[in-house]
Amino acid sequence: MRNHHSSAYDDIIAGAGPVGLFLACELRLFGLSVLVLERARDSSSPLKRLPFGMRGLSIPTVEALHRRGLLDEVVAETDASGAARQAEAGAHWMQQARRAAGHFAGIPFYHDDIDASSWPFRLPGPADAPMAVALDVFESVLARRASAMGAEILRGVGVDGYLATDDEVTVHAGGEAFRSSWLVGCDGGRSAVRKAGGFAFAGTDPEFTGYTVDATLAEPHALQPGRHYTPTGMYTYARPGVIAMVEFDGGACHRHQPLTRERIQDVLRRVSGMDAALTDLKLATTWTDRACQATAYRRGRVLLAGDAAHIHSPLGGQGLNLGIADAINLGWKLAATLGGTAPAGLLDSYHAERHPAGARVLDWSRAQVALMRPTPSTRALAAVIHDLVGTVDGASYFAERVWGVSLRYDLAGRHPLTGRSMPDFEFADGTKAGCLLRNGRGLLLDFDADAPLSTAIRPWRGRVDYVATKAKNSLGLRAVLVRPDGVVAWASETAPDAKEIAAPLAQWFGQAQEPNDHP
Template sequence: MHKHHPDIHDVVIAGGGPVGLFLACELRLLNLSVLVLERSEDPHSPLKRLPFGMRGLSAATLEALYRRGLLDEVVAAQRANDAAGDMATSAHGKEQSRRPAGHFAGIQFYHEDIDSSKWPYRLPSPADTSMAVALETLETVLARRASAMGADIRRGFSVDAFHASDEEVAVHAGGETFRGRWLVGCDGGRSAVRKAGGFDFVGTDPECTGYSVDVEMADPEALPPGRHYTPTGMYTHARPGTIAMVAFDGGAFHRVQPITREHVQAVLRRVSGTQVTLTKLRLATTWTDRACQATAYRQGRVLLAGDAAHIHSPLGGQGLNLGLGDALNLGWKLASTIRGDAPADLLDSYPLERHPVGARVLDWSRAQVALMRPTPSTRALEAIIRDLIATRDGATYFAERVWGVSLRYDLGGSHPLVGRSVPDFERLDGTKVGSLLREGKGLMLDFDAGASLQALASRWRGRVIHVAGDVRDSLGLRAVLVRPDGFVAWASEAVPDDREIAQALSRWFGEPGDAGESA
């Protein structure tokens, strides 16, 4: 049985960005003591606001926020952001002609070209397929929720080092030492936890330096708006002065010198082929397409999540969604392990499930950079991708990847729903399954209301909630076991077999018996 100790936190999280904050919320759902150490004293930054702070939330992320009761708050906060006025409503679908649904290396695909009938396990839900949000808005909502749930968030503490034993981890930050049973590095691409822990971080070197700048120009008309591929790179101009550009220089100018107006002007002239003159540089940041991943996400009592575990170019906006997916997958598994009611190998399933997802996103990022290279052969390949993405099957494929609809963990099991996000089944009283996951516990969905199934689920009381009753569309299923993260662990269209269900329950929720006092 798990008990708190006043001098030691259950989990210390290095990094108070969206990934660390969401993980803190997940751990607090199961009443663990959580300390978040964030290097930055001020959570606000112009780079987190629009336009540079705009992020696309995938279907998987929106489902996670909805299931934890956060989606409405995020939507409301984004609507209140005057600079983003109508972006938030995209979460609930705003119909208009040729509505952009996403892009691959800047090549748009559109909602009306997507065949959603290819996704038979998606039911109508408040969580739509995509939404644009300012990073600052999302981070503010998550910080507010984590604090309200009792997480201890301390700013101005940069993790310098740690010492791990078989029982705990001593974390050194800001001249102080904090003790935790576990340490999770959510401290970004230059993660101090990853470096101090000696995690192998392997991948591919950069081909380009990307720039996102806000400028004033002597003659804004000299630079045509929109996205343009050139013999020396690519640039996008949104008037009056928001510019993104990519220079294929091997990443030579990323974080090696101050970003000056003169330097940005020189790069813009070279990439655009124009003699544009910049009169003021208001804001600027750089990035590269370096793509690396930790070979292991865990060493003893130290784990990695988010950019600490994997980095890639921001093209396509996959990084935030990937990190939040890590937090959702890790949270309940680490909490169950600490409480002592988890199967022995439950925590091992975190890297087994999430490492392949990260590797796939890194390759997706690399493919986009490859399609932007300033060569005749790349432009020829781009024309072919453009033709493919304009087809119904092509748009559907790219939507699956960009929106995260195709996400499926290899959990075994014979039913094709196993490993996928649970459909948002609607009960006859109007209750939806998504709203039943707010406590962070598993669900046994019993559409036949079988007495034996209820008795079986009751043996895992405190960890699994038995939900009986018919639904408006059961998709032909009799019963479904849902993990706390909303992914299907077991499903059956036949009369359920008690032994088979018991095995599935034991695999994900440990031995039968009431959960410990932390539940």
């Protein structure tokens, strides 16, 4: 039995899924020593490959990849995998003349109905639209980047328990002991870290069991392609044999019965009302709409992110995006805490910002379930929502929510851009502002090249980069202060006061250093 007590880590991450791997990249960006422990020996799984592994990335996730220099690689590998083409061809609402932009409980909204001018702080750029990826491709890109940056990834070693003190965490995994300053549970909905730490996990019980299957039908034309609501639930069918079903049984069949061909055939017949016969079952999985959230994302030196912190139905594909947003929010705050530069309360702002965001997504998921119940009143309500989604205001609202454009943290500041994602300003030389965040530091954009701002930022140099430049479209702004995660901490449309910028600098980047500490 090896003993790691002589070689402690700055942080241990439980879980090598996309959230854990992205967080590992974030922490390595700041030079922290990182160990990732993953219970599964093999990262590959048929559930991660197409078509089951199809995932939609929201605009905040695409922005995070762009800001860390990962987007081009993800796009290239996604194009090679055919995920984008399959997303276009496979979704039943894509078999229409109009181009769908997403859906709510299966009710589509369309690109030509969306009024993007209702989002005043968006600018065109490489990260201005959602995209489809295959989960295995996405994980592969993140794992390569994390390893290349120096993160240590151990597979086949899951967390069995841990002992946390005021100074460190000793993690027991695979018969070994690993010491770390911090532990972050990114180990999924059945998180061992969350359970071992006694985190309260509160929410609502499931109403249905969902099934996703790849099967061979004796008669492929026995089912009509598309989404269908029935007296017992709902099913979608994409030829030749990919079927998703929802049966409102209170989640009774999730993980409690073997997924045999006979069982899946019985469920399909009950839900569809058709005498459909399966000759072969290639792959099947179940899921539910259980929606729960940790009441606290931090207990001492242990934190939660991704599905370890919140679970909900996969309707609308919000889970992966919620987790990546957790990771980019947490990474720089944990790094500043370890580096001794964090202002008071910085790490606690992780829960303060991300918990409400998670709760909002859980309610969004619950609302979709409410529109899927097999009752006459629900179908009547769904018809009303369908009409609303068909309006410009309705489509714009649903796109704003589904695409993640509405994300805004409740930060102190008078300007309405405060707390939102930084617009991807384009400068005179063609450079995009998002590329300036790849080093993990904050950013002060000064569109007036104001000398007082240059002087004011000097005590925070090393933590915040000062860029005096002209933007092709500054949206009427004179100066913008951006956190390392791309969130606007302060913005001004008037000539900025050097004293005014000092407060948000201290709030997010710690106390100023003496000017003579800088070259």
